[in-house]
Amino acid sequence: MKIALAQLNPTVGDLSGNCQRIWEVVQQAEQAGADLVLFSELVVCGYPPKDILLREGFIEACDRAVERLARDIKSEIGVILGHPTGRDLPAGRIANAASLLHQGKVVSRVHKLLLPNYDVFDEQRYFRHGDLKQIKPIEFQGLKLGLHICEDAWWGQPDTFYHNQPLELPDPVKILADAGSDLLINISASPFEIDKRERRHQIVDAHVSQYTVPYLFVNQVGGNDDLVFDGHSFVTDQNNQIVLQMPGFKEGLQVYDTEQSLEAVSLEIETSSREEQLFQALVLGLRDYMYKCGFADCVLGLSGGIDSALACAIAAEAIAPERVHALLLPSRYSSEHSVADSLELVKNLRLDYEIIPIDEVHRAFENLPVIGDDLKIQPAGLADQNLQARIRGANVMVRSNQHGWMALATGNKSELAVGYCTLYGDMAGGFAVLSDVFKRDVYRVAEHVNQRGGRTLIPEHILKKAPSAELAPNQLDQDSLPPYDLLDSILKGLIEDELSVQSLAREYPIETVRWVANKLDRNEFKRRQMPPGIKLSTRAFGSGRRMPMAARFQWEIE
Structure with missing residues (x-):
């Protein structure tokens, strides 16, 4: 049997658009000689x-869409x-x-057994x-297909943030393998995380080693809200050799022939650097968020800094x-190089830009009654620094509102974690x-941008100079924060x-x-109000x- 693996980029809720794309890919699979084509988890409605x-x-609309397909x-x-x-389920x-789907009908259906309820799930x-009674292979063209859905493959995983269902729920893959499945097929919507791809292969390797059955894994691709799905669908044969693998971060269709020679060349897992994975995920996540929300352009404040x-x-x-x-948006505290570095960057990237000094607006606030008096109590103090950030934010939002551009916030995880950022x-x-x-990864990905482009896009001075918000005289981030690596x-x-603090104090200074x-902990209220971003780590x-925001936790127990 020739089986096509289709990793698509669905839009959540767009039943007609998703089904149209499914129908088009089915035609492509048929032209490629496929007998069967596999799509990802919840592809009809998006995940x-x-x-x-x-x-x-x-x-009901989803069910009708499937029957119409x-x-x-x-x-x-x-x-x-x-x-x-x-x-065929109880009401509600x-x-x-x-x-x-075959010959105009829905001929078989399976339900997911293990329902993830951790992290973003x-x-x-x-x-x-x-x-449990319905967990059994489905038959197609003489083969028994051990079809299961995403988390059903992750039974018994010991990791804190991975599947760890109560023991009374059995292993769906074992049930399907014991029932004589000729192929194990997992359709997934498995979000990207650094090192997640290798983990998927480890899980599949364990199943194939135990049951000696070929395993087909089909994953969603694309960004939906804060999640990015990286694709990377693959097939492992009964000898635990990778015989097909699909690219990451883009749609694709490839065909696996179950009758291919057992002497087929085993493929190595295609790997890319950590920095390339992060860059690809960030690009795809931003592109899809904008496209699926209806934005064609974006606007952001450019400070001359690395973020x-x-x-x-x-x-x-x-x-x-x-x-x-x-x-x-230079202020009275902006260095000459902040504007020069920004101009070099926009020239390298060929961006549209405007220079809008904020000092006149800043001085207008200083001359206001009451507010101006507050600002004079501590010139260039916290209230004054935040005011400058808010004047800049207001400029960005005016352009956003007037032109329909999406406003980008540029804060990194390190700053957001400790509240080194300004609401509004x-x-x-x-x-x-x-x-x-994290800030250290901002530098690594920025350096990678220059390497992958074959030329310097981000000026070297931006990469090398000490980070500064430039909201007070001679201000540097490290005046307020520990060194970023620490x-x-x-x-x-x-x-x-x-x-815990106690555990980390064994390696780092306790204070x-x-x-x-x-x-x-104290800045949870800020993060609750931040814009959505892209999940890249196990805990974003x-x-x-x-x-909780209103909470008190004693980090160190006497």
């Missing part, structure tokens, strides 16, 4: 659909795709399903667990340079493109590894760890990390 699943009539596919090709369904209950809020420079480079790659509008100032915007990138190491331990932990600020 994750979240509370749109609760809207009256939505599930079945009727519209006139050829003999089989189609397996993911969708939510209410068919729905399932995360995969259906086999909340499937138990919506779906009913599959019925806004990298944000510009990502945006230029995502949507084209002429659609990126940079605002240079540099945090203002529609999307926070670097919100899950800060980022502690933050990774606190946020991504959920370590610094206490300071960082306190800042992290956003929907997967649900910390």
